[in-house]
Structure formats: structure tokens, C-alpha cells
Amino acid sequence: MADVILDNINKIYPNGFHAVKDANFTILDKEFVVLLGPSGCGKTTTLRMIAGLEDISRGTIKIDDKVVNDVEPKDRDIAMVFQNYALYPHMTIYDNMAFGLKLRKLPKDEIDQRVKNAAKILDIEHLLDRRPKQLSGGQRQRVAVGRAIVRDPKVFLFDEPLSNLDAKLRVQMRAELKKLHLRLNATIAYVTHDQVEAMTMADKIVIMKDGYIQQIGNPHDVYHRPENIFVAGFIGTPAMNFLNLKVKKDNGFFLNSDSVNIKVPEKFEKYFENYDGKEIVFGIRPEDIYDKNFVDPTSNASSEIKSKVEVVEPLGSETLLHVNIDGQSITAKVNPKTEAVAEQEFDLVFDLNAIHAFDKETEKALF
Numbered sequence: 210m211a212d213v214i215l216d217n218i219n220k221i222y223p224n225g226f227h228a229v230k231d232a233n234f235t236i237l238d239k240e241f242v243v244l245l246g247p248s249g250c251g252k253t254t255t256l257r258m259i260a261g262l263e264d265i266s267r268g269t270i271k272i273d274d275k276v277v278n279d280v281e282p283k284d285r286d287i288a289m290v291f292q293n294y295a296l297y298p299h300m301t302i303y304d305n306m307a308f309g310l311k312l313r314k315l316p317k318d319e320i321d322q323r324v325k326n327a328a329k330i331l332d333i334e335h336l337l338d339r340r341p342k343q344l345s346g347g348q349r350q351r352v353a354v355g356r357a358i359v360r361d362p363k364v365f366l367f368d369e370p371l372s373n374l375d376a377k378l379r380v381q382m383r384a385e386l387k388k389l390h391l392r393l394n395a396t397i398a399y400v401t402h403d404q405v406e407a408m409t410m411a412d413k414i415v416i417m418k419d420g421y422i423q424q425i426g427n428p429h430d431v432y433h434r435p436e437n438i439f440v441a442g443f444i445g446t447p448a449m450n451f452l453n454l455k456v457k458k459d460n461g462f463f464l465n466s467d468s469v470n471i472k473v474p475e476k477f478e479k480y481f482e483n484y485d486g487k488e489i490v491f492g493i494r495p496e497d498i499y500d501k502n503f504v505d506p507t508s509n510a511s512s513e514i515k516s517k518v519e520v521v522e523p524l525g526s527e528t529l530l531h532v533n534i535d536g537q538s539i540t541a542k543v544n545p546k547t548e549a550v551a552e553q554e555f556d557l558v559f560d561l562n563a564i565h566a567f568d569k570e571t572e573k574a575l576f
């Protein structure tokens with residue numbers, strides 16, 4: 210078992226900056242947890258506290274039921290893979306991978322076996338005699354992962370390991386890390402600001418902003434049931450659309466602006482009880498908006514909504530329409546056969562089963 214439990218963790222840097230505020234979450238044994246958030250939100254600081262590279266200002270971290278606040282990094286049975294790989298330039302790849310094991314005075318045979326085994330898993334056996342500068346970025350990245358694997362740690366920590374790779378290699382390594390997770394049965398905490406990486410790899414995503422955890426959930430939950438406007442807008446590309454709409458109670462509930470008049474489906478009515486006459490922030494994802502001529506028959510189609518098309522972006526398998534509705538910009542991902550033309554009026558349809566609504570003040574989801 211290698212559960213990692215963070216209990217009310219805080220980090221206040223010596224200059225007084227409060228970088229992590231009351232963080233509570235658990236990385237379960239064999240779980241792949243991604244810490245996700247924009248630059249500066251405190252995710253690397255959190256990872257470094259788990260590794261023991263940063264002091265914890267308040268709260269406790271437990272690994273395997275043991276409080277590790279005061280345990281040295283080397284004694285935490287954790288391996289960290291850094292963004293810049295941190296390879297020793299003068300050593301061969303073999304020695305880079307063997308280094309940590311030599312320090313721990315493992316028998317030579319065992320070191321050899323572990324290095325070769327990791328090299329085989331990562332398909333870098335043919336590179337063991339080279340030095341880091343003779344490798345490509347992707348190969349260096351594999352070596353950095355290999356150096357962690359040979360240690361057979363309880364927990365792997367990854368700090369933006371793919372951010373120095375080009376887009377294509379990143380997609381490839383993403384899949385490889387996921388396979389590796391399954392193959393090694395590893396417990397992983399992984400930091401990234403890339404929501405696609407988080408969505409594709411994580412069992413559980415911890416979304417942070419300004420030092421606070423915003424939501425914890427599996428990829429499906431954080432995408433389909435975002436708890437606040439920040440999470441709703443941060444997860445998904447193109448991002449969720451937001452419209453300020455007024456709630457009107459009249460034989461059910463309606464959401465209005467000049468061009469929009471949406472009847473709230475019965476199943477959501479109860480959430481609007483306290484909002485009659487008030488504005489809410491309405492949310493809908495681009496894929497839940499249809500060209501009126503190509504509405505998905507399984508959707509709960511709204512009445513037609515007038516928009517003014519600004520830009521049409523054909524992507525082949527789908528077309529993005531950037532439109533304006535009552536002065537607010539919206540992106541719709543529609544059927545590529547759309548006949549929408551820039552600068553003309555065009556009618557769209559929303560899937561009412563996929564709507565979101567947020568309180569304007571608290572920015573929290575109504576449902």
C-alpha cells in the first residue's frame with residue numbers, strides 16, 4: 210500500500226507568500242492523480258512538499274499511514290521526475306540510471322538487472338552507452354523516467370515532464386506514461402497546466418487556482434459537473450461558453466436575454482427557485498450547440514436562437530462557428546456541412562440536457 214494523504218496542507222514561503230492553502234486530498238495506492246492549474250497556482254509547491262523538497266508550513270502529509278513531515282526526501286521512498294530531466298551530462302545513460310542505486314550501495318548485479326529491465330520497458334536499451342547530449346528530447350525524457358523506475362519507489366512524482374517536448378512527441382509520451390502506469394502498477398502524482406494531459410491520463414484530477422483546490426474528481430466529473438465557473442472554463446477546448454441570462458419564473462423557469470429564451474427542463478427547475486428575477490451565468494459547451502439543420506436527435510433541443518456569425522473555422526471533421534449573441538461571444542462546434550457564413554445571421558439550437566448555470570456572486574454551480 211502506498212496511500213499519500215495530504216491533510217490541511219499549507220505553504221507560506223519565507224517572504225510571506227501563501228502559495229498553498231488548506232489542501233486536502235489523497236493519492237490512493239496505484240492511483241494516477243494529476244494536479245492541474247494555471248501557472249502559479251501552487252501545484253509544483255504541493256508536489257515538492259510531498260517529495261520533501263519544501264518544508265510544510267502547516268498540516269500533515271502521510272505516506273503509508275506514517276507522517277513524513279520531518280522525513281528526509283531520500284528516506285520517503287519517492288522518485289521525482291523533473292521538467293528539465295536533471296540528467297548528469299558527463300555520465301552515460303547507464304550511469305545516470307544507476308547513480309541513485311550506487312549511492313544506496315545495492316549489489317552490482319542487482320543494479321545491472323534493474324537498469325537493463327527499465328531500459329527494456331522504455332525501449333532505450335540501445336542508448337545506454339551514450340551521454341545525455343547525444344539524445345533527443347524524447348529520449349532524455351525516457352531516461353529521466355527510467356532513473357525513477359529503477360528505484361522501484363512507493364510513489365512517483367512527475368513535475369510537468371512533457372512540457373519540453375514538441376506537440377507530437379508529447380501526445381506519444383502521454384500514451385506511454387499511461388501504459389507505464391498500468392504496467393508498473395504505480396502510484397503517481399503528476400503536475401501539469403495542460404488540461405488535455407490531465408483529462409487523458411488521470412484517474413483523479415485535483416484542480417487548483419491561487420493556492421486553493423477548486424475541485425477534485427475523475428475526468429468525467431470535472432468535465433460534466435464542474436463545481437464553479439473557473440473549473441468549467443478551464444477544462445475543455447474550446448472552452449465552455451458563458452452567457453449572462455435573466456431568470457424568469459412563469460409556469461416553469463425561463464432564461465432570457467434579447468435573443469435567447471430558454472425553457473429550463475423540468476429536472477433542473479428546482480435549482481432556479483431562488484433566482485427568479487435575477488441574473489445567472491449560463492454555461493454551455495461548444496459541442497452542445499447545434500446548427501439548426503443538424504440537430505442531434507438524441508438531444509433535448511431548445512427553440513432556435515439567433516446569432517450573428519463572426520468567423521467560420523472548418524476543421525474537417527467539424528466546424529467551429531464563432532458567433533455573437535446579444536453582444537456576447539460564443540463558440541459552437543457544429544456539423545461540417547453547415548452553411549453558416551461569416552457576417553450573416555444564423556440560427557443555433559442548444560441541447561438543454563447539457564446546460565450549466567452558476568451563481569453570479571459566488572461563481573458556484575447551481576447544479
Ligand code: ATP
Binds near residue numbers: 224249
Ligand atoms: P508553474 O506551472 O508556473 O510552475 P505552479 O502552479 O507550479 O506554477 P508554484 O511553483 O507552486 O506554482 O508556485 C506557486 C506560487 O508560489 C507562485 O506564485 C510562485 O511565485 C510562488 N513561489 C514559488 N516559490 C517561491 C519561493 N521560494 N518564495 C516565494 N514565493 C514562491
